[in-house]
Amino acid sequence: MYIGAAIAGLFAVIAAIASFVLVREAIQMRDKSLAVPGGCLTTMALGMVAFAVLLFNVEGDLDITSVDEADGVGCVADVLSREEAGTVNRRSVYHLRLTVQMPGKSRYSAESTSELGVDAKARIDAGDAHYACLVDRDDPGEVQVLWDRPIGAATSSASPKASRN
Secondary structure: OOHHHHHHHHHHHHHHHHHHHHHHHHHHHHOOHHHHHHHHHHHHHHHHHHHHHHHHHHHHOOOOOOHHHHHEEEEEEEEEEEEEEEOOOOOEEEEEEEEEOOOOOOOOOEEEEOOOOOHHHHHHHOOOEEEEEEEOOOEEEEEEEEEEEOOOOOOOOOOOOOOOO
């Protein structure tokens, strides 16, 4: 996507320069026949800039899963897989497939979208991807993995809220 945006941006710059030259010539020569192509090129340049901005912003619209701690229930998540979904502020964002265990409930599958640090990626790749998490009590499909709280190799059903001071 960055290449497409760079190409669109390059064309926009070239069109803007050509437009500037044509409009300047039209003003100096008082020739209105040159003003129309200059105006068209200006419009094209603005359109290409808008297209380039759109390409960059589409990646920033990823919905990262977040659960309010007040509405969250502690859980344990096992990360089954990760797939890169895009970038936000030049940081990779992943769609995650999870198995979630809430205290006193049976395990279930869920999905989450999150930025991953280097340590979390390494643990997932090594097959050791057990983390504390929060589940929205009103929507158990909303799971936020707490990447700063890895759990040992054996999955535990202990609540992460219970382990905080």
